[in-house]
Amino acid sequence: MTYEEYRAELEQALKRESEAKAAIAKLEKEIKALKEELRRLERRIAAVKKEIYSLIGTDEQGVRAFQAQVEEIGKEVDALKGLSPDDLFWKKKELKKIKKRLEELRGSRIAALPEIDERLTALEGALAQIWAKVPELPSPGHYTVLKGDCLWNIAKKKEVYGDPYMWPRIYLANDQITNPDLIYPGWELTIPRGVKENQHLVVFGEWLSKIAGYEEVYG
Template sequence: MKMKKIFSFIMLTMLLGIFATTAYSQCPSDIKGNPSCPDHQLYEDQAVIRIQDFKTKIAGLEEQLQALKADMAGLEKKLETTKTSIKDCNDNLYGMLGATMADVNAFRQQLGVIEGKLREMQRLPDDVLADRQADVFALEAELNELRKNKISMLAEFYPKIIKLAKEINPGLLREKKVKEYIVKSWFENRDCLWNIAGNVDIYGDPLQWPKVWQANTNIIRNPDLIHPGQVLSIPPAGPKSPEELKAERKYWREKREAQETQTQGTQGQ
């Protein structure tokens, strides 16, 4: 009998503990006052309240979404209207210049090519650029030709063309550096225009001797006769100029005529 009472007491204690734990784990009836309560701990009426709260929030968000979509549609419509207005304005403007959109696009591409050439030249060292001054002037002429087109007056192009023109001239102009060479004696160094031009520190090509001659006509009367101590200006290497070629041809012609005259004189004796 005593054992039965003890067992009953133990069971009652356990039931009270389980009830107390269950009661403690449930959320308070005021679910709105405790929104952090996990869903699985809600009573049915609490869950209904939370679901309804979510539905209200979702409905509000959907309403905002629809309003944003409407605003977006309105903005897109305005954008299309603006694009159409811009196109109409451009067409009218191009028409005043006697051009079409295709003409303007072609002009834009041509200007881009010129700018690309300019950027390439700007990366060249000064000495290389000095040897390519003909290319610089050709690029300037190309830009000037493009400027003759009425399309160049458009606001999109005019400031850019002015900027490119300044970057080409004077931006790309370089003066060629001229070396100097002091003539040494024939007996010690075998100095003559042919050998000087063939010097690896000059041109490394004796056929370039007319360049040295024509750059120093103020002190060289006869290209076959130079004197020790003369200071010669050595122009930059490169193809012979028309003037240099003309002088060379004249030199060889006179040389040949002199030899023929000498030969005829010898034969006549």
């Protein structure tokens, strides 16, 4: 390499170094400006959050606690999604409680936050779909009459009603029984389950004032 070539290459290298330093300085200036903008945005976000919390009457911790309640209900709803219609029939009390809790949460000002409103709306929709699967009555059970059986003893069996005084229910549900004292081995009896909405199945030992006092009746 000649001296002239060396000088030319050195000048090119120095030029590239100078350009690189200038580019770095420019980038550092831009980074500094962006950091300043970021800090301004963070302050603005904090101010907006503070204003929002003031409007809904809580703070960040309160919002998180509220979200935890919403997600707890979400877990319960998810657990109910896979149940059969018959199983859901026996979960009606639980479904009503979930519905009530959602209504209570919806009544809070915190529920106006977009992300919470969206989640509540999704849960309300999921719960409505579950309710749509709940039958008016569950599928009836069946019992094959054995030798020596009577309606009293059948109703008394744990797998039937566990209450002998429920025998009239079996009698009324089976047209082949014309005399409640006469049933025959081999007969397949229908065992009604549950009652319709706004009905109460009276069991032995109940009276009207007691029934009226039940939470699901009049409370």
